[in-house]
Amino acid sequence: MGQAREVMDRLTAALTTAKDIHAVAECFAEDALAVTPDLGELRGREEIVDYFRQIMAAMPDAAYESVRKLEAGDTAIDEGFYRGRNTGPLELPSGELLPATHKEVRIRGVDLVTVEAGRIVEYRLYYDQLEFLDQLGLLPELPV
Template sequence: MGQAREAMDRLTEAVTTNQDAEAVAELFAEDAVALTPEAGELHGRYEIAEYWRRMTTALPDARFESVSAYECGDTAVDEGYYSGRNTGPVRTPDGRTLPATQNAVRIRGVDIATVADGLIVDYRLYFDRLALLEQLGLPPEPSS
């Protein structure tokens, strides 16, 4: 197993099993960039860790079910299902906080992490944002 696969596996564990925002931050380079469906582009390890902290607050029992996992050079790719029950507040990208819906969610997504010197420098997360909102029972945000 290479550095990319190891970093991706540690990220999955930090986000699901341990729900440790500090451990998430330590996996990313200080100037890392992440792209997410609902929060857009995130800059730096602490902004990325905060994104995952909000997700794990909303879904404290979150788990990841792998469909496929790849590593090619300095990049790891995971495809699978992220699921859990929404028992914590949902913080929207515009800063609003919505109460927990108690709904179960299961969304299929893909994570791509590029690693340099053992740290994630580029991270991309893809999932169907509308499916997440529908499963939470929340209306989609109006387009601007």
């Protein structure tokens, strides 16, 4: 196992098993870049950690089911399912808070990290936002 895989596994454990935001922060370089489907580019450890803090608060019982793990050089890639119950408020990109829906979600996603000197310098997350919102019951009913 290489450095990229070790750091990716530490990040996943910090987010879903240990639920330790300080351990999440330790995974990222101070000037890291993250790209997410909901907020776009996040620059710097502080913005990235705040993003994960909000997710952890919205879904405190979250778990991760791995489907596939890959590593090539300084990059690790994970495909899997993020699942949990939404028991905390969800913060929208506008800053508005949506109350908890108390619904279960199970979303397939892909995470990619690039690691230098033992820390993530670039993080990319891909998941279907419409599927996530639908499972939360936040999409309007479509006419039949």
